[in-house]
Amino acid sequence: MSFIYVASPYSHKDPTIKDNRYWQVLKFVAEYTRRGRILYSPIVHCHQMALSFDLPGNLDFWKEHNAKLLRHADELWVYTLEGWKESQGVTYELQLAQQLYIPVAFCERLPAWEDKSNAESF
Secondary structure, three states: OOEEEEEOOOOOOOHHHHHHHHHHHHHHHHHHHHOOOEEEOHHHHHHHHHHHOOOOOOHHHHHHHHHHHHOOOOEEEEEOOOOOOOOHHHHHHHHHHHHOOOOEEEEOOOOOOOOHHHOOOO
16 A cells, blocks of 8 residues: 655635635545545644644744655655646655655645545546
């Protein structure tokens, strides 16, 4: 079974957008976990910790932490939420994946997992 690292945009000056991004990628990761995939998302796994313990939410703080995990990934999935092309974190993760020859897939949206007739679209 592949270990999949999920990159997605996070940082934003508007905390509502930042929180919304967290919830969107949380749903994405939950659905694929339900399907038996093994995923790691720095947003899903670190957002609440950063909020609860006043840790920075920027690339500089998390860069090495995330890089260590990405180095063990079999695949990088980029969840292309609005802002992904401008995201410094996603850009860094894509560059690192390229250097490490990790295959990359771009996921445009969460599959219609609420619509079970379209549950396998990815």
